[in-house]
Amino acid sequence: MGSSEYHPLHIFFFPFLAHGHIIPAIDMAKLFVEKGVKATIITTPLNAHFISNAIGKAKTNDENGIHIQTIAFPSAQVGLSHGCENVDSIPSLDLFKPFILGTRLLQEPFEQLLLDQRPHCIVADMFFPWTTDSAAKFGIPRLVFHGTSFFSLCVMTCLELYDDVSSDSDSFVVPNFPGEIKITRMQAGSFLKSNDITGVYKLVEEARESELRSYGVVVNSFYELEKVYADHYRKVHGRKAWHVGPLSLCNRNSQEKANRGKEASIDEHECLKWLDTKKPDSVVYVCFGSIAKLCDSQLRAIAMGLEASGQDFIWVVRKNKQDGGEEWVPDGFEKRMEGKGLIIRGWAPQLLILEHEAIGAYVTHCGWNSTLEAVTAGVPMVTWPIAAEQFFNEKLVVEVLQIGVPVGSKKRVGFQGDSIAWDAVEKAVKRVMKREEATQMRIKAKAFSQLANRAMQEGGSSYTDFNDLIQELRSMGH
Numbered sequence: 001m002g003s004s005e006y007h008p009l010h011i012f013f014f015p016f017l018a019h020g021h022i023i024p025a026i027d028m029a030k031l032f033v034e035k036g037v038k039a040t041i042i043t044t045p046l047n048a049h050f051i052s053n054a055i056g057k058a059k060t061n062d063e064n065g066i067h068i069q070t071i072a073f074p075s076a077q078v079g080l081s082h083g084c085e086n087v088d089s090i091p092s093l094d095l096f097k098p099f100i101l102g103t104r105l106l107q108e109p110f111e112q113l114l115l116d117q118r119p120h121c122i123v124a125d126m127f128f129p130w131t132t133d134s135a136a137k138f139g140i141p142r143l144v145f146h147g148t149s150f151f152s153l154c155v156m157t158c159l160e161l162y163d164d165v166s167s168d169s170d171s172f173v174v175p176n177f178p179g180e181i182k183i184t185r186m187q188a189g190s191f192l193k194s195n196d197i198t199g200v201y202k203l204v205e206e207a208r209e210s211e212l213r214s215y216g217v218v219v220n221s222f223y224e225l226e227k228v229y230a231d232h233y234r235k236v237h238g239r240k241a242w243h244v245g246p247l248s249l250c251n252r253n254s255q256e257k258a259n260r261g262k263e264a265s266i267d268e269h270e271c272l273k274w275l276d277t278k279k280p281d282s283v284v285y286v287c288f289g290s291i292a293k294l295c296d297s298q299l300r301a302i303a304m305g306l307e308a309s310g311q312d313f314i315w316v317v318r319k320n321k322q323d324g325g326e327e328w329v330p331d332g333f334e335k336r337m338e339g340k341g342l343i344i345r346g347w348a349p350q351l352l353i354l355e356h357e358a359i360g361a362y363v364t365h366c367g368w369n370s371t372l373e374a375v376t377a378g379v380p381m382v383t384w385p386i387a388a389e390q391f392f393n394e395k396l397v398v399e400v401l402q403i404g405v406p407v408g409s410k411k412r413v414g415f416q417g418d419s420i421a422w423d424a425v426e427k428a429v430k431r432v433m434k435r436e437e438a439t440q441m442r443i444k445a446k447a448f449s450q451l452a453n454r455a456m457q458e459g460g461s462s463y464t465d466f467n468d469l470i471q472e473l474r475s476m477g478h
């Protein structure tokens with residue numbers, strides 16, 4: 001191992017500029033730091049604020065701590081307004097393209113940082129395919145982080161170059177995939193070449209190509225959850241991959257759990273006190289992640305569906321009262337729901353909520369972080385995918401793991417979401433909370449939660465894979 005043992009490994013983490021990518025990257029950096037690695041997270045000034053909040057104590061002046069390096073985001077150069085540095089601040093999806101263009105312009109300052117600091121390895125997001133070239137210039141390995149499941153990674157890889165789809169709504173079996181998983185062209189979105197209206201497929205293609213040339217892939221998942229797909233990804237698709245999750249488990253105290261992402265719009269103690277008054281498994285948690293902004297008619301349908309279900313709930317609505325109209329709120333809804341429903345406008349301390357014993361189900365958009373956080377907490381789901389690879393994660397939850405009930409989302413609706421009727425919401429919530437199958441799902445979900453926790457403990461599958469990864473990086477002679 002030569003001198004490597006005496007010099008700490010230094011790793012650059014470069015997450016995509018979206019909370020769903022930054023949050024797990026911070027968690028991963030924390031995990032590395034616990035093993036004596038120096039971690040530097042590269043980001044833009046506005047995102048640095050969220051990161052320094054979240055790393056709290058882990059940020060030290062020690063050599064081996066989490067450091068943050070900022071590079072300016074060239075908003076003006078790509079026609080975006082000042083402050084547009086995170087996907088959650090893009091006013092419309094039409095601006096995703098210039099946003100991606102902006103991220104490409106980060107290559108030069110990023111390489112300057114590589115030159116100045118000479119890290120031993122880069123863990124960079126799939127959305128930054130050019131980082132494989134940057135790493136190659138400096139003779140260091142680049143690991144890819146997608147932030148999704150093995151299952152979805154396999155679906156995406158299997159859809160590569162597959163173009164034999166004639167209709168939008170007829171389902172087809174994902175080719176060369178273990179088991180019979182059916183999706184439609186509408187659900188496959190930009191992962192199908194023929195669907196490439198927005199130009200996102202080009203990025204997906206570049207990401208795939210750069211992944212093949214990279215050193216390997218780190219996956220926020222655990223082996224026991226998706227063995228078949230972890231094996232398929234490695235053995236059939238030939239990827240060198242390490243499973244290191246659930247990464248959220250590296251947040252051990254409530255302060256760390258409360259400080260992820262944006263500042264919570266509710267005092268976490270107040271929120272937990274409210275939950276303390278409820279019976280175990282009696283409350284439905286509803287949240288669509290960090291990006292989706294549902295339109296008024298959809299918000300109204302959720303309100304009506306939740307009320308009709310008769311269940312207590314915590315509902316995170318990303319639209320603030322000052323954002324304009326409250327027309328979506330059914331007449332007298334908030335008054336009737338007093339004590340029964342807690343609406344959080346803005347950002348919720350999600351990990352703390354999901355872990356509370358009062359939470360009985362989670363209505364989720366199937367973003368991978370949220371999905372895995374629910375699995376880790378042992379909470380069954382109502383699945384409501386709306387964009388990205390969320391339709392694939394839904395298949396894993398509903399058909400493979402059998403710990404979720406689909407609300408019936410049939411097509412991608414960007415980040416707006418408007419297609420589900422209120423009675424479908426009512427029905428799915430009742431199914432996941434009350435019916436006989438709810439008990440079975442809860443038992444299964446709790447079993448996965450135990451496996452998730454075990455995976456991260458000493459000797460567990462993720463613990464071991466993570467150690468192997470560190471060993472391998474250390475033995476590379478840097």
Ligand code: UDP
Nearest residue numbers: 020023289290291347348350367368369370
């Ligand atoms: N999150 C949170 N509070 C919120 C909304 C989201 O803490 O009010 C966190 C959530 O716990 C998860 C991440 O933000 O870690 C969202 O990531 P995900 O992959 O689920 O969805 P995305 O935001 O990327 O669509």
